Amino acid sequence: MKYFVILFILLIPFTSFANLMISPTRINFDNRDRMQEVMIINSGNEERVYRIGWAEYRAKEVGGYIELESPDPNIPALSPHMRISPRQVRLAPGERQTIKLQLRKQADMPESEYRSHLLFTVLPPENTTTNQSDAEGIRMQINMFISYSIPVLYHPEIRDVDAQLKFHELSTRADESADLKIWIARKGDQSAFGRLEVFSVDDNKQIGIANNISVFRELTEAQHSVRLPNFSQYSGVEKVRLKYIGEKEHAGKTFIDEVIALR
Structure with a gap:
């Protein structure tokens, strides 16, 4: 049985959570940019594995996000035009890693603001314990997947x-x-x-x-x-x-x- 917990990062220069530090917390590409970098640091006290991917969200008026179940024409997704390297890292306590984001522009991309959210998922430790009841023969394993996201945007041109x-x-x-x-x-x-x-x-x-x-x-x-x-x-x-x-x-x-x- 798996439980997913999503924590959304406010747009601040450097954010620290229980076991992860991320900088910067918003990425913006323009027509001159092809490559941007994000630095992550394991700020916990044990080795952790982080998986990096994409998610699509809609902002709420009162703060936070709603995950999109289908494409929203008002929020063109940037993720199909991006490449991440690496997509998974293992970091010891205090160790850091640079994540490279490469924009792959296409000539026929419509003029618009594109956005996707870079998702950092903290995988559960490999020594996750398993609770078992001998009397009932029931085995249950709970894996906690905690994720943090930052917005990544592309503006072909800065408009007013x-x-x-x-x-x-x-x-x-x-x-x-x-x-x-x-x-x-x-x-x-x-x-x-x-x-x-x-x-x-x-x-x-x-x-x-x-x-x-x-x-x-x-x-x-x-x-x-x-x-x-x-x-x-x-x-x-x-x-x-x-x-x-x-x-x-x-x-x-x-x-x-x-x-x-x-x-």
Whole structure:
């Protein structure tokens, strides 16, 4: 009997899990790129085997993904145009491995944003124990397959994409911090990527930041949240400045720059 657990990586520069570190956590190909690399490190305390493959997902407005059961024309799959090397590695504790991704472009590929998700599956240890009941003659083996994924995109050309603030809501927490929930609306033929920054209007001091904020192409809007630590110090603040700043392929672009009311 097998159980599968899928953990999705947020788009951050370097992510560490219980037994695996991955960098970077998003890959973007453009017309000039043919090869990209991903570094993985076994951060656990025992030797593990990692299998590398592809998965196709649709993003959810509230975060996370839904696995596609059939092709979605709004999300052209990149995996048929990619080659992975190697596809399986065995790493001792602390050992690292470079995974190479090769884009095999075809002349007749329609102009679009292509995306698939690179899937890292941690195979169960070879010494997986087997539980057996002598009285009943029942043998049961449980293998846990834990997987992590990162998005891989290809843009034949970078097209303009816009993002606007649709709605926001502030909720305080018992630890004197607060969460600023943001609904972002997106327009255009490509996904938007960047970071959210929140500043005090009075002294222009940054009071919150959320990295790796995405609104994928299949979504017209997405919900995100910015943690405001020590917000009790700003209990009298009624307005803040919110910025959604583009990164990587959107570097130099500010999607949102607004002063918003908190109350």
